[in-house]
Amino acid sequence: MTDDDRSLSTLGRIALGLGLALQATEDFRDMEDTVEYAESAGVPMPETLAPLASGSMVAAGLGITLWRLPRLATAAAAGFLAVVTPTMHDFWNAEGDGSGDRLAFFGNLAMLGGVLVFLREAWRRD
Numbered sequence: 001m002t003d004d005d006r007s008l009s010t011l012g013r014i015a016l017g018l019g020l021a022l023q024a025t026e027d028f029r030d031m032e033d034t035v036e037y038a039e040s041a042g043v044p045m046p047e048t049l050a051p052l053a054s055g056s057m058v059a060a061g062l063g064i065t066l067w068r069l070p071r072l073a074t075a076a077a078a079g080f081l082a083v084v085t086p087t088m089h090d091f092w093n094a095e096g097d098g099s100g101d102r103l104a105f106f107g108n109l110a111m112l113g114g115v116l117v118f119l120r121e122a123w124r125r126d
Contacts, residue, residue: 021061027054070122
């Protein structure tokens with residue numbers, strides 16, 4: 001890998017990690033709405049699991065950004081996105097047009113793709 005490749009990869013990793021962390025911090029701006037949304041999607045114990053999930057995504061995003069515990073950080077982000085994306089943003093079951101959930105679904109899908117690339121990178125580096 002050349003220095004240019006490393007620089008571009010590092011820039012992409014920082015952008016992805018910060019994007020994940022900052023998006024998750026938005027949940028804390030109005031946790032009541034976040035809990036209500038989780039409850040409406042059938043999440044058990046939403047008052048506990050919603051803030052826990054948001055906090056873990058902040059930590060995972062920061063771990064990816066700083067490349068600290070990269071296997072754990074990328075695996076946590078991948079697990080979160082793999083579970084949350086189809087369950088919380090199931091636009092195909094939405095009443096009405098479901099455009100907000102469709103947008104969130106495909107945004108999360110793109111983030112999951114990026115996270116999987118860096119998950120592979122984390123396992124390659126030993």
